[in-house]
Each structure stands twice: as structure tokens, then as C-alpha cells.
Amino acid sequence: MTIEEQTTTVIERDHLIGRVEEFKKQGYRLVQMSCTKVGDLYEINYSFDLNYQFRNLRIVMDGQTEIASISGIYWGAFVYENEMHDLFGIRVVGMNVDFGGNLIRTAKKNPFANPTFRGEGPCPGE
Amino acid sequence: MSTLSKSPWILHYDASSCNGCDIEVLACLSPLYDVERFGIINTGNPKHADVLVITGGVNEQNREVIKNLYHQMPDPKVVVAVGICASSGGVFRECYNIVGGIDCLIPVDVYVPGCAARPESIIDGIVKALSILEEKKEKMALPVRVASGGEQ
Amino acid sequence: MSRRIIVPFGPQHPVLPEPIHLDLVLQDERVVEAIPSIGYVHRGLETLVAKREFPEYVYIAERTCGICSFIHGMTYCQAVEQVMNLEVPDRALFLRTIWSEYSRMHSHLLWLGLFADALGFENLFMASWKLREFVLDVLEETTGGRVIQGSCKVGGVRRDIPGETLDRMVSDLSCFERDLKELAHVFLRDESIIARTRGVGVLSRDDAYYMGAMGPTARGSGVAIDLRETGYAAYGKMNFRPVVEMDGDCYSRCAVRMKEVIASVDLIRQAAGKIPEGEIEVKPKGNPDGECFSRAEQPRGELVHYIKGDGSRHLVRSRIRTPTLTNLPPLVKMLGGCELADVPVIVLSIDPCIGCMER
Numbered sequence: 001m002t003i004e005e006q007t008t009t010v011i012e013r014d015h016l017i018g019r020v021e022e023f024k025k026q027g028y029r030l031v032q033m034s035c036t037k038v039g040d041l042y043e044i045n046y047s048f049d050l051n052y053q054f055r056n057l058r059i060v061m062d063g064q065t066e067i068a069s070i071s072g073i074y075w076g077a078f079v080y081e082n083e084m085h086d087l088f089g090i091r092v093v094g095m096n097v098d099f100g101g102n103l104i105r106t107a108k109k110n111p112f113a114n115p116t117f118r119g120e121g122p123c124p125g126e
Numbered sequence: 127m128s129t130l131s132k133s134p135w136i137l138h139y140d141a142s143s144c145n146g147c148d149i150e151v152l153a154c155l156s157p158l159y160d161v162e163r164f165g166i167i168n169t170g171n172p173k174h175a176d177v178l179v180i181t182g183g184v185n186e187q188n189r190e191v192i193k194n195l196y197h198q199m200p201d202p203k204v205v206v207a208v209g210i211c212a213s214s215g216g217v218f219r220e221c222y223n224i225v226g227g228i229d230c231l232i233p234v235d236v237y238v239p240g241c242a243a244r245p246e247s248i249i250d251g252i253v254k255a256l257s258i259l260e261e262k263k264e265k266m267a268l269p270v271r272v273a274s275g276g277e278q
Numbered sequence: 279m280s281r282r283i284i285v286p287f288g289p290q291h292p293v294l295p296e297p298i299h300l301d302l303v304l305q306d307e308r309v310v311e312a313i314p315s316i317g318y319v320h321r322g323l324e325t326l327v328a329k330r331e332f333p334e335y336v337y338i339a340e341r342t343c344g345i346c347s348f349i350h351g352m353t354y355c356q357a358v359e360q361v362m363n364l365e366v367p368d369r370a371l372f373l374r375t376i377w378s379e380y381s382r383m384h385s386h387l388l389w390l391g392l393f394a395d396a397l398g399f400e401n402l403f404m405a406s407w408k409l410r411e412f413v414l415d416v417l418e419e420t421t422g423g424r425v426i427q428g429s430c431k432v433g434g435v436r437r438d439i440p441g442e443t444l445d446r447m448v449s450d451l452s453c454f455e456r457d458l459k460e461l462a463h464v465f466l467r468d469e470s471i472i473a474r475t476r477g478v479g480v481l482s483r484d485d486a487y488y489m490g491a492m493g494p495t496a497r498g499s500g501v502a503i504d505l506r507e508t509g510y511a512a513y514g515k516m517n518f519r520p521v522v523e524m525d526g527d528c529y530s531r532c533a534v535r536m537k538e539v540i541a542s543v544d545l546i547r548q549a550a551g552k553i554p555e556g557e558i559e560v561k562p563k564g565n566p567d568g569e570c571f572s573r574a575e576q577p578r579g580e581l582v583h584y585i586k587g588d589g590s591r592h593l594v595r596s597r598i599r600t601p602t603l604t605n606l607p608p609l610v611k612m613l614g615g616c617e618l619a620d621v622p623v624i625v626l627s628i629d630p631c632i633g634c635m636e637r
Contacts, residue, residue, distance in 0.1 A: 006570070006571055024488075029487055029488060029490060030488075030490055031490075031573075031580070031582060031599070032582050032584075032597075032599040032604070034584060034597040034599065036584075036586055036594065036595040036597070037595070038586075038594065045584070047571060047582070052505075052507065052508045054571065054573070056571070074488060074489075074490070075488065075489055075607060076488070076489040076490040076604065076606075076607030076608070078607065079603055079604070079606050079607060080603075083603075099315070102315060103315065103316060104316060104320050104636065105186070105187050105315070105320075106186065106187075106222070106223050106320060106322070108222055108223075111222050111223065111322055111325070112322075112324070112325060115222065115322075115325040115328055116222050117220040117221070117222060117325070117328075117329060139297075140297055140319065140633075141319070142318070142319040142320070142321050142633075143319065143344070143633065144341045144342060144343055144344040144347070144426075144633045145343055145344035145345050145631065145633040145634075146341070146344020146345075146347065146425045146426045147344065148344070148633075149344060149345060149388060149425060150424070150425060152407075153407065153410075153411075153414075155407075156391075156404060156407035156408060156410070156411065157404050157407065157408045157411075158408065158411045182319065183321075185318075185319070185320060185321065187318050187320065188297065188318045188319075191297070191318070217326075217337060217338060217341055218321045218323060218326075218341075220326065220329055221321045221322045221323055221325065221326060222322050222325065223320050223321055223322040224321055224322075241341075241426060242344055242423075242424070242425045242426050244424065
């Protein structure tokens with residue numbers, strides 16, 4: 001196959017900052033952060049890249065748990081963290097730029113946590 | 127044909143389109159299609175515009191923006207919904223953040239089909255809209271005419 | 279006495295075909311801070327995985343963005359193929375490479391035109407878009423669609439390009455390349471363009487790298503990251519070097535894109551020369567069970583599609599990380615300290631694709 005090798009390491013929530021700092025020290029860049037809801041649990045993925053080596057850290061937690069922001073280490077992480085907060089309702093503590101739920105303004109709060117669909121049929125009126 | 131439809135000015139707004147229709151609307155301005163030969167000018171100011179061209183479906187965030195733009199345009203005015211998303215919501219109609227086509231918010235005069243709508247059909251749609259614009263103007267010119275603009 | 283005021287920029291702004299809103303905090307004419315707010319084109323299309331079966335979701339993935347739609351579809355397909363262990367035939371991979379490069383040319387030419395327009399150079403806007411029509415004609419002839427192609431599917435591609443068409447495409451390229459070089463001469467040498475873009479919106483190499491700038495935004499700052507080097511599709515068999523500029527200003531970003539269009543012409547020639555005969559698709563069997571991050575170089579930078587399947591027809595999650603989202607923090611950084619009149623040029627210089635960013 002043409003896709004490079006991908007390693008995913010599941011880590012404890014408390015080890016996150018330490019592991020991310022390690023990546024930064026080695027010169028990795030932050031590729032993305034994302035959230036996946038599996039059953040009642042949330043998987044948070046942190047992806048890094050150095051010379052096209054793709055590494056992934058994962059935290060598995062429930063929706064009530066808070067996670068620490070990594071925006072102190074990677075400044076640009078705030079977009080992903082705000083996005084996770086707005087779409088999934090993940091509580092991220094200590095973001096450098098906190099939009100307070102207003103980065104992506106949606107009709108429904110935390111729409112990705114329990115996706116709903118408008119369904120077929122005519123448009124709802126005013 | 128009156129002076130109005132000889133040089134209609136267009137206001138384009140991207141509701142929640144994927145860009146496909148937007149760039150086709152812009153492509154109409156490029157040398158190959160060149161809508162300026164019909165006197166059509168793309169403006170950024172709603173108060174200058176006669177035709178409102180909207181791409182993409184309405185979502186919760188831009189609802190007010192669209193209404194605002196529409197109400198700021200002077201009468202007579204026509205609305206052209208470009209592409210299937212603007213007409214009905216298209217492939218995104220089931221998404222939680224999509225309200226639906228433009229017509230659930232403001233009256234639409236011409237629907238242009240396609241995903242993405244082709245420049246030829248967009249031009250066709252706008253030319254159709256011009257005859258509607260002309261009709262609307264005639265109706266407005268009937269005896270009692272309110273001097274001030276805005277919605278009546 | 280100077281005072282601070284906040285100037286709203288957008289959502290409906292003549293320089294941007296798409297809506298984005300920035301609150302610009304100004305001290306006199308200088309921008310102190312820029313605060314973006316998005317959501318005007320948010321649809322929530324990632325949730326549609328629950329409604330569409332995985333082969334159908336390609337269409338949704340393609341409609342994430344109408345400018346780089348082919349590459350979205352391809353990257354999604356790559357992810358599913360990886361999870362399902364599908365061996366895609368070589369000819370399909372080469373065709374994907376060819377279409378990717380045509381998409382890149384069309385996207386870059388579109389951007390170059392808009393950029394010229396933002397500088398007030400309308401003639402150049404017309405010239406760029408006239409050349410772009412050549413690219414769109416080829417895309418339309420070979421796929422059926424001008425901007426949304428729909429030619430990628432899980433397991434390969436939907437249609438083949440016959441040998442004689444391919445030959446004609448290659449011979450047409452020489453004329454196109456000559457015109458491109460003329461265009462490049464204007465973009466890279468014109469005094470008024472240089473005056474408006476040199477030293478404007480500077481992004482240092484370190485900032486670019488650690489803030490997550492990608493694509494031409496990063497390469498304009500001397501960061502030589504181009505995902506095509508990882509060799510997805512048929513890029514592994516091409517002779518290819520990323521285009522890099524060192525200055526990190528708007529001029530560099532413009533130069534990177536201009537030179538990349540010319541590089542794409544070369545890549546298409548190479549691909550057309552090396553394309554093997556054979557099948558163009560394999561039939562997928564079963565359903566995806568597993569997860570994968572698939573990455574590709576979009577015209578705006580690195581695109582990541584993440585999928586997770588549980589063995590059913592519907593995926594559990596599709597996550598699309600688009601390059602504009604990751605280019606947003608560098609943009610905020612670039613805007614700090616610039617003059618108000620330069621804001622449109624700087625915003626445009628990252629090639630923002632809001633439809634992509636908000637999905």
C-alpha cells in the first residue's frame with residue numbers, strides 16, 4: 001500500500017503534557033487533533049509528524065472529564081481545541097485563545113456528541 | 127427592454143456552498159463567458175444591486191445575513207438560487223446545521239440546477255431573472271407609487 | 279493621541295468569495311490583533327457518515343470543497359482502501375495523479391487571479407482565469423465535471439482516459455506552458471505586485487513550522503514539506519522536488535504557487551509518459567473495519583482524512599482536517615502589526631478556503 005506506517009499510542013490523561021513536550025523537543029509538528037465518539041467514550045487523537053513519520057497519541061475518556069490544553073506547547077492548537085469543545089463539548093482547560101464556544105457557531109450545542117439529522121421533507125418555515 | 131435590464135448589477139453571497147458554484151459564478155466574469163457583455167456587473171454593495179445570486183443552502187449562522195442583504199436591496203429585485211444546495215439543500219439537506227434551500231427564507235425567482243451549476247446555466251438563469259425584474263418594475267410603475275424606498 | 283477601535287472584516291466582503299469574519303483591533307491604521315470567527319458555511323457534513331454508506335460518502339467528501347474536490351475524494355478513498363486492504367491498480371493511481379495535478383493547476387490559477395484582483399490588477403485576474411479555463415476544459419473532457427469531478431471511487435477510478443486523449447492532452451500542454459511562463463513573468467517581476475507584496479505579512483520559518491502552516495504558506499517560509507514526497511497515488515514514481523521560497527512574505531507565497539503550476543505541467547507529462555495499461559478499479563469486498571489517517575497534498579497544504587469503521591456499511595467517524603484550518607493560526611500571527619489596507623492581501627495570501635475549513 002502507499003500509505004506510510006502509522007503508530008497510535010494510547011496514553012493516560014496525566015501524561016499528555018509530558019509526551020507532547022517530548023515531541024516538540026524532538027522537532028515534531030502538530031498535524032491535527034480530533035475527537036471520535038465510540039459508544040459513550042471519547043477518543044482524542046493527537047497527531048504529530050517529523051520528516052513524514054506519522055505518530056499518534058490517544059486519550060480515551062468520558063464526556064465529563066477535563067483535559068489540559070496543549071496550546072502552551074503548540075500555539076496553533078487552539079483551533080482544534082476550540083473545535084472539539086464546540087462540536088463535542090469536550091472541556092479543555094487552559095487554552096491560550098478561548099473562543100468560549102463561539103469558534104464554530106452551530107444551531108445545536110455540541111452537535112457531534114449526539115448527531116441528529118433534519119430528515120427528508122420540506123424545509124421548516126420561519 | 128428598459129435601461130434596468132440592460133445593465134443589471136449583481137450581488138453574490140455564498141450561503142453555505144462548497145465553493146463549487148461560487149467559483150462558477152466568478153467564472154462567468156472571466157473572458158470565456160464574460161457576462162459584462164450583457165452589462166452585468168458584480169458589486170459588493172447590496173444597495174447597488176438588482177439581482178441577488180445565492181449559492182449554497184441556508185444555515186443557522188447566515189440566516190440573518192441573507193435577510194439583511196435582501197432587505198437592503200432596492201425594489202424591484204430578483205433572487206437567483208444557484209445550484210442544487212441553494213434550491214433545496216442538496217446533498218447536505220439532512221445536515222443538522224442546514225435549514226434548507228434559500229426559498230425557506232426569502233422568495234426565490236429563478237432556480238438554477240446543477241452540482242456544481244455550469245456557467246452557461248448560471249448565465250441562462252440570470253437572463254431569465256432579468257425578464258422577471260422587468261415585470262416587477264412594470265408592476266411598480268402602476269399609479270400609486272410610494273416615494274420612499276424600502277419594503278412595501 | 280491614538281485610540282483603539284475594532285473594525286469588523288466580513289462576512290460578506292468583496293475580496294473574498296466566501297464568508298469569514300475577522301474582528302480587527304486597530305491602533306490607528308495598524309492591526310494589533312485579529313480575532314477570527316467562523317461558522318458561516320458550517321454544514322456538519324462529517325456527521326453524514328451515519329446516513330450514507332461508505333462508497334456513497336465519496337460524493338460528500340468531494341463536496342467538502344468545490345475547488346479541491348478531486349483531492350478530497352481521493353484522500354477519503356485512500357483511507358478506505360487502506361483499511362480494507364485493497365490493492366488499487368497502477369493505472370488508477372496514475373490517473374489519480376494526473377487529475378490531482380490538473381486540480382492543483384486550476385486551484386492555483388484561480389488563486390492567482392483572485393490575488394491579482396485583490397491588488398487591483400484586474401487585467402491579470404482575467405489573464406489567469408482565461409488560462410484556468412484551459413485546465414477546466416481538460417477536466418470536463420476527461421471526467422465530465424468542471425469543478426466537481428466525481429471520478430474517484432473506493433478501489434480505483436470511475437473512468438479511464440483513452441490513449442489518444444492522453445497524447446493530445448500532453449501536446450496541448452506545451453502551448454499552455456508557454457502562456458503560463460508569460461503569466462509567471464508578470465507575477466514574479468511586475469513592479470506594482472512586488473511593491474504590494476514584498477515584506478508584507480511576514481511569517482518566520484519557525485513560526486510557520488510550529489504553528490502548523492502547511493502547503494504554499496509553509497513553503498513560502500522555507501519549510502520544505504510537501505506530502506507528495508510521501509509517494510501516495512503514483513507520486514512515488516515521479517521525479518519531483520517541492521518548490522520552496524525563503525522570505526515568508528506574500529510575494530514568496532505567490533511565487534510558490536506560480537512555480538507550482540509550472541511544476542504540475544511537468545508532473546503531468548511524467549505521469550502521462552509512465553502510465554501503464556491495465557485495469558482501473560478493483561471491487562471492494564466486505565466493509566471497512568478499522569481506522570486510518572490518510573494524508574495528501576492539497577493545493578492549500580496537507581489534507582488529513584481520518585476514518586473509523588466498525589465493519590458495517592456506515593463508518594463510525596469521518597474527520598476531515600483541511601489545510602485552511604491549520605493555516606488559520608499563522609494567519610492570525612501574520613495580521614498582527616500589519617496595516618489595515620494590507621489585510622485583504624494577507625488574508626488572501628494563505629489561500630483561505632472557508633468551505634473546506636468549516637465543512
